[in-house]
Amino acid sequence: MSVRIRLSRYGRKNRAFFRIEVFDSRIRRNGKSLEKLGWYDPFVDDVNKKYKVNAERAQYWLSEGAQMSDTVNDIFKKMGIFRKAIKKS
Numbered sequence: 752m753s754v755r756i757r758l759s760r761y762g763r764k765n766r767a768f769f770r771i772e773v774f775d776s777r778i779r780r781n782g783k784s785l786e787k788l789g790w791y792d793p794f795v796d797d798v799n800k801k802y803k804v805n806a807e808r809a810q811y812w813l814s815e816g817a818q819m820s821d822t823v824n825d826i827f828k829k830m831g832i833f834r835k836a837i838k839k840s
Contacts, residue, residue: 753777756812757820758791759784768792771804771823773812786812791826806832 753776760781762768769791772784789804809832813819819827 754785754812754815754817755820756788756809756817756823758822766794771826773817776818788812802826802830804830804832806830 754773755776756771756773757780758769759772760767760769771788771791773786773788774782774784778784786808788809789802791802793801795801804826809827
Protein backbone atom coordinates (compact mmCIF):
# COMPACT_ATOMS: atom_id res chain seq x y z
CA MET A 752 0.00 0.00 0.00
CA SER A 753 1.37 3.39 -1.01
CA VAL A 754 0.76 6.02 1.67
CA ARG A 755 0.73 9.79 1.14
CA ILE A 756 0.54 12.74 3.53
CA ARG A 757 -1.63 15.39 1.90
CA LEU A 758 -4.27 18.05 2.51
CA SER A 759 -8.05 17.65 2.73
CA ARG A 760 -10.09 20.76 2.00
CA TYR A 761 -12.76 21.89 4.45
CA GLY A 762 -14.40 25.22 5.19
CA ARG A 763 -16.72 27.23 2.99
CA LYS A 764 -16.48 28.94 -0.36
CA ASN A 765 -13.68 31.54 -0.49
CA ARG A 766 -12.58 30.53 3.06
CA ALA A 767 -10.77 27.23 2.78
CA PHE A 768 -9.36 25.34 5.75
CA PHE A 769 -7.16 22.28 5.32
CA ARG A 770 -6.44 19.21 7.41
CA ILE A 771 -3.13 17.42 7.07
CA GLU A 772 -3.96 13.73 6.84
CA VAL A 773 -2.44 10.38 5.92
CA PHE A 774 -4.15 8.59 3.03
CA ASP A 775 -3.77 5.49 0.95
CA SER A 776 -2.71 7.02 -2.38
CA ARG A 777 -5.75 5.57 -4.18
CA ILE A 778 -8.31 7.38 -1.99
CA ARG A 779 -9.97 10.60 -3.21
CA ARG A 780 -9.10 14.00 -1.71
CA ASN A 781 -11.73 14.11 1.06
CA GLY A 782 -12.07 10.36 1.45
CA LYS A 783 -11.44 8.29 4.53
CA SER A 784 -8.00 8.95 5.97
CA LEU A 785 -5.76 6.61 7.93
CA GLU A 786 -4.84 9.31 10.47
CA LYS A 787 -5.25 13.05 11.02
CA LEU A 788 -1.94 14.77 11.72
CA GLY A 789 -2.99 18.41 12.07
CA TRP A 790 -4.36 21.42 10.20
CA TYR A 791 -3.38 24.39 8.06
CA ASP A 792 -5.33 27.67 7.87
CA PRO A 793 -4.01 29.94 5.08
CA PHE A 794 -6.17 32.91 6.11
CA VAL A 795 -4.74 33.43 9.59
CA ASP A 796 -2.30 36.35 9.82
CA ASP A 797 -0.42 35.11 12.89
CA VAL A 798 2.30 32.72 11.68
CA ASN A 799 2.26 30.78 14.97
CA LYS A 800 -1.45 29.95 14.53
CA LYS A 801 -1.29 29.10 10.82
CA TYR A 802 -0.19 25.44 11.23
CA LYS A 803 -0.54 22.73 13.82
CA VAL A 804 0.96 19.30 13.26
CA ASN A 805 1.66 16.32 15.49
CA ALA A 806 5.37 16.12 14.61
CA GLU A 807 5.94 12.79 16.34
CA ARG A 808 3.28 11.03 14.27
CA ALA A 809 4.45 12.77 11.09
CA GLN A 810 7.97 11.44 11.71
CA TYR A 811 6.51 7.97 12.25
CA TRP A 812 4.67 7.99 8.93
CA LEU A 813 7.72 9.35 7.10
CA SER A 814 9.84 6.57 8.60
CA GLU A 815 7.27 4.05 7.33
CA GLY A 816 7.78 5.34 3.79
CA ALA A 817 4.91 7.80 3.39
CA GLN A 818 5.33 10.36 0.60
CA MET A 819 4.40 14.02 1.09
CA SER A 820 2.56 16.25 -1.33
CA ASP A 821 4.46 19.39 -2.39
CA THR A 822 2.35 21.65 -0.18
CA VAL A 823 2.74 19.44 2.87
CA ASN A 824 6.48 19.30 2.21
CA ASP A 825 6.61 23.13 2.28
CA ILE A 826 4.59 23.24 5.52
CA PHE A 827 6.86 20.67 7.18
CA LYS A 828 9.96 22.60 6.14
CA LYS A 829 8.57 25.80 7.67
CA MET A 830 7.78 23.93 10.89
CA GLY A 831 11.15 22.18 11.03
CA ILE A 832 9.84 18.66 10.46
CA PHE A 833 12.27 17.01 8.09
CA ARG A 834 12.52 13.57 6.58
CA LYS A 835 14.65 12.03 9.33
CA ALA A 836 14.17 8.30 9.24
CA ILE A 837 13.71 6.61 12.59
CA LYS A 838 15.69 3.38 12.57
CA LYS A 839 13.91 0.26 13.72
CA SER A 840 15.68 -2.47 15.64
